[in-house]
Amino acid sequence: MKRDSKLNRRTLLTASGVMIASPALLLAQSAPRPQADTDLQRNASSFITHEWQDHFDQLGRGIIIADTNTMVLQHWTTDGAMRIYPTSVPMTDDLTRRGYTEVTEKRENPGWGPTPEMRERDPTLPAYVQGGDPRNPLGTRALYLSWQYYRIHGTQDTRKIGRRSSSGCIGLYNEQIEEVYERAPVGTQVKLI
CATH class of the missing domain: 1.20.5 (Single alpha-helices involved in coiled-coils or other helix-helix interfaces)
Structure with a gap:
């Protein structure tokens, strides 16, 4: 008890x-x-994804949408599989180009030379940097777009990802641009928004 x-x-x-x-x-x-x-x-709420159907009529050879506001790149392959990557984006709106373009060329370990406007802003820039050089801002891979001087490329400086830090291009971590490079053929449709 x-x-x-x-x-x-x-x-x-x-x-x-x-x-x-x-x-x-x-x-x-x-x-x-x-x-x-x-x-x-x-x-988390600023991480906005897009539906490719809102921007393109068909998948074609694949689609890349790079959102310069949320600093995110979405890549769809021809089978509809989609992957998302954080990016660096242009430093200012006047360096940002928006609209439709496409991948016209792909290069492994691309060489880099600054544009005339970049040299004007910073005359100390080298005239050219070989591919594979740690000072090369294009990283290990580059997708060349139909717009002159614009690329989607890797970066050696990982601090740039998630920031407004480029002179017009979209930058990804080297490991991630290598994935996109392998999956995105020449002719991939691209839209920068």
């Missing part, structure tokens, strides 16, 4: 604690979120 009374007291104390704590738990759920949670929610 004595054992039952201990069990009942324990049950009573536990139940009382739950009843006392319940209003606090309800208030905690309705309280404003801390700043860190708000930042996380804002970052």
Whole structure:
């Protein structure tokens, strides 16, 4: 009998604690979120994906949509498989070109020479950097677009990804541009938005 009374007291104390704590738990759920949670929610909500059908009539040889606002590149292959990659984008709106283009050429370890406008902004830039050189801003692969001087390419400087840091191109981590390079043939449709 004595054992039952201990069990009942324990049950009573536990139940009382739950009843006392319940209003606090309800208030905690309705309280404003801390700043860190708000930042996380804002970052996740800024990750907007697009449907290729909203921009193109058919998949053709594949589709790349690079969103310069959310810094995301989406790539669809001919079978409809889609992958998403974080990117770097142009530093300013006047360096950003938007619209339709296509992949016209692909190069492994491309060489790089600054555009005349880049040399004007920074005369200390080298005239040319060989492919494979760690100073080469095009990284390990480049997809050349029908627009002169515009490319989707890798980068040796991984700090640039997720930032406005290019002079007009779309940059990806080297590992990721290598994936896109393998899956995107010449003729892949591209839209920068």
